Structures are given as C-alpha cells and as structure tokens.
Amino acid sequence: MAKKIFLIAGLTGVQKKGNQTMKNTIYYLARDGFKITLFTFLPNRYHDLSPMSCGMFDESRDVIEYHPIPLWITPFFFAGSYMKKRIGKTSIAEHKKTLLPSDEVPNYFSQNNLFARLTYLVFWYLYVMLETPRIILYSLKKKPDLFYGYEVYGARVASIAGRILRKPVVTRFQGTPLKINEQRNWNTLYPHGVLGLKSKADAVIMANDGTHGDAILERLGAPKEKIFFWHNGIDINFVINTQHGEELEKRYDLNKKTVLLSVSKLVLWKRVDRAVWALSALKTDYGVNNAFLFVVGDGTERAYIESLAVKYDVSDSIHFAGAVPHEKLWTYFTLADIFVILQDVGNLSNQVFEALSFGLPIVSLDDGSTTGILKNQYNALLIKKQNIETDVPRALAMLIKNKKMREGLASRAKETFASSVCTWEERMEREQKLLNTLINNEHKTSY
Numbered sequence: 001m002a003k004k005i006f007l008i009a010g011l012t013g014v015q016k017k018g019n020q021t022m023k024n025t026i027y028y029l030a031r032d033g034f035k036i037t038l039f040t041f042l043p044n045r046y047h048d049l050s051p052m053s054c055g056m057f058d059e060s061r062d063v064i065e066y067h068p069i070p071l072w073i074t075p076f077f078f079a080g081s082y083m084k085k086r087i088g089k090t091s092i093a094e095h096k097k098t099l100l101p102s103d104e105v106p107n108y109f110s111q112n113n114l115f116a117r118l119t120y121l122v123f124w125y126l127y128v129m130l131e132t133p134r135i136i137l138y139s140l141k142k143k144p145d146l147f148y149g150y151e152v153y154g155a156r157v158a159s160i161a162g163r164i165l166r167k168p169v170v171t172r173f174q175g176t177p178l179k180i181n182e183q184r185n186w187n188t189l190y191p192h193g194v195l196g197l198k199s200k201a202d203a204v205i206m207a208n209d210g211t212h213g214d215a216i217l218e219r220l221g222a223p224k225e226k227i228f229f230w231h232n233g234i235d236i237n238f239v240i241n242t243q244h245g246e247e248l249e250k251r252y253d254l255n256k257k258t259v260l261l262s263v264s265k266l267v268l269w270k271r272v273d274r275a276v277w278a279l280s281a282l283k284t285d286y287g288v289n290n291a292f293l294f295v296v297g298d299g300t301e302r303a304y305i306e307s308l309a310v311k312y313d314v315s316d317s318i319h320f321a322g323a324v325p326h327e328k329l330w331t332y333f334t335l336a337d338i339f340v341i342l343q344d345v346g347n348l349s350n351q352v353f354e355a356l357s358f359g360l361p362i363v364s365l366d367d368g369s370t371t372g373i374l375k376n377q378y379n380a381l382l383i384k385k386q387n388i389e390t391d392v393p394r395a396l397a398m399l400i401k402n403k404k405m406r407e408g409l410a411s412r413a414k415e416t417f418a419s420s421v422c423t424w425e426e427r428m429e430r431e432q433k434l435l436n437t438l439i440n441n442e443h444k445t446s447y
Helices: 020-031 054-063 070-084 091-099 114-142 151-165 183-189 191-198 213-219 242-252 272-286 302-309 326-335 352-359 385-401 403-420 424-440
Strands: 002-012 037-041 063-069 146-150 169-173 203-207 227-230 258-263 291-296 318-322 338-340 362-365 380-383
Touching: 002 020, 002 114, 002 151, 020 037, 020 424, 037 114, 037 203, 063 272, 070 114, 114 151, 114 191, 146 151, 146 424, 151 169, 151 191, 169 424, 183 191, 183 352, 203 213, 203 424, 227 258, 227 424, 242 326, 258 272, 258 326, 258 352, 272 291, 272 385, 291 326, 326 352, 338 352, 338 385, 352 362, 352 403, 362 385, 380 385, 380 403, 385 403
Parallel strands: 002 037, 002 146, 037 063, 146 169, 169 203, 203 227, 258 291, 258 338, 291 318, 338 362, 362 380
Antiparallel strands: none
16 A cells, blocks of 8 residues: 655745756655645645646656645735735845955845744744644545655644654755854744754755755754755756757857856845856956856846846846746756856755756855865866955856866766766655655654
C-alpha cells in the first residue's frame, strides 16, 4: 500500500517559472509510489501554481490530491496581497540613489516597517489557526503516514499536526533570508520566519544554497543530527529550443560577442545591478565593447535595473528576458560564455549548478557561500566583497580576452558538475530513504 504524505505548503506553490524545488519534490515522490495530498493557502490556479497545471504531473493524477485555499477565505487572501504591496513598506528609493556596487543593501526585511512586521506575524498566526483544523480533519479521514511542512508557514502546521496525531514530521526550507551575522535582528525583522524555522520536527531538510541555513537552524535550537543540509538537484532531461536561440543570435549578432548571463529574481539583494554596472566598466575601463548581457528573471526591481542600463549607457548591450519558463531557460545557457552571480546573501543557487552543467566559467563573490563547489582560478573567479569595484570588471575582462583561460575554467566546471552535483532524481532518492525510515520507525517525540 502506498505511503501517504500530507504536504503542507503554506504560501508556496508549484511554479512553471523560477524555483523548481517543490515541483520536483512532488513529482519524484509521487512517481516512486508515495500518495501525496498537497495543501496550499493559495487560490486554485493562482498564477498556474497548481500541480496539475504543470504538464509533468499528468501521469500522476491518481497519486496527487490537491487542496487549494478554501473558497470562503479567497477574498481575504487577495485583500492581504493588496495590503502587502501598498502599505507597511519603508522606502529604500533614497538608498538606491547612492547605491554603489561595493555596498550591501539593507536586510531584505528592513524595508518592512513595524506595522508590516506585525501584519506578517498576525497573518502567520491566523494561517496556523485556520490551516491546522483543516489538516486534522482531513487526517482523520485519510490517515497520513507523515506530515511534511514546507517553508515557514507549512512547517508549524505540520509540527502541530504531527504531535497531535503522533505521526512523524519533516520540515523543508529552500534556504533562509536571515543573515548569519545579524542574529540580534532576527526576531525584530522576521518574527514569523523565526517561529517557522523553530518548528519541531523529526527531520529538518534545509537547502544548502549558500545562506548558511544549517548554522541558523542550530542557533535556533535544532539538533545537528536532525538537520539534513543538502544541495538541490538539477534537471538534466531538457530540450534546447534551437529556433529561439537562433533568433536571439541573429537579433543581437551574438557570433561576434562574448555573452554574459545572469539568472535570478530581480529583487534588490540579488544585486543584478552589479552585472549591469560591470558591463559599463568593461567598456570604459578595459575597452571591451563586444560583451553582451542576458538578464533572465523578473521582480520588483526590474524597472530600477533597466534604468541603470540607461544610466550606464549599456541598453544596447543588454537583453531583459523577463521570467522564462524553466524548459525555455536552457537556451540562454547554451548561448552564454560566462555566468555572473554577485548576490549579497548566498551565491550557491540552483542556477550555479545549471551553469556548471553547461560548462560555464563563473564570476561570483568569495563570501564563503560557495565553498566546496566553486574554487577560485579552478572553475570560477571569486571576488572579495571589498574589491568588487576593481576586481569584477577586471575578472570579466580577463575571461573575455583570454579564451584559453575561459576554456580551462569551463572544462573544470563540467568536471565539478559531474563529481559534486546531483540530479533531482539522485537528490530525491536520499529524501525518499529518509521519509521511509521515519515512517517505518516508531514515532519519537520531535525535538
């Protein structure tokens, strides 16, 4: 008989674009025999986030049951979304006016004023109060073998349900926005997130994405032996859209250019502004006029980053692709010569693994977040934060002008991928073993 998992997703959904973690988690668990009941506090078909809207689930309909937010709560959800966008924010517009490449932006949550933080906290408590009874009622009927709480909302509900019904609990986090060196501000800036991270569980799966999530969990009281600090996997069964690639090559005359690639959400702390600035510095300081930058991704700072392209007079050397469905993302990797990631918090995103798989040399920051994967002068050029303004354009210029160096880093990037990065199938095999162990063992009290 199939083992039953209640996956409590909170405000996280299955995405066609962007992060594919939940999509792959559900797919491989369902494919390999688990019966998944997915609970989300998002409306049905909200931005096409339901699993059945993503074609890869068609063959798994009999083992995936989907429960979006109850209809009567939907108006409150949209009211909350409206409030989030329009009130409670401390403007960082003035900060952006003087932002230098070497500066660190304020903590992500510092843009939320006290009212916004209290609103988030109250909503978190309301979510827990509303979702927990729904999960308990469904549990009495469906009798799940394990509760799986996703991110800071779902984690607490899974923890409570597991303790009430004496079933094992797994919590799962895709990383953390908390800064390891700013612990004194955690409860002030991100109170609901801290409560979610502290949810008691039999196992805590934290993505090793360079944000030091394992250390943060330990500081919040999680026993080290219950933390599973794993890299995400990557998809390797992709199809390259050659027609799209040919169109881009022709439109931008890429055969005569060295192509830089940035892939991320366009939010301030991702620091895509640094890549745009570096493109300008290449022209003015190093006489490099044949560099071209693809910016893949969308977000709240897109207009700001596009304005920087105008300010630095590099608009004709940048293509803003916007949010791209994952199956179309590979075209940009095949066109690229160099991958650029210069984030303030964590530089070991899935896109780094994807860049390695395509054999792209990487220019990033030497901030400790990529240890074990990226090595300076081996498969990447890593820049100290204090030297960003001098060394980032210098590193890019070296790679653009020195094809032999670029090819050497590229070759070793592929070697690193082969030896150190797992596919999603391999990554999920580890997780399935963990879940089976928890289900088969007698349930013990969570920490």
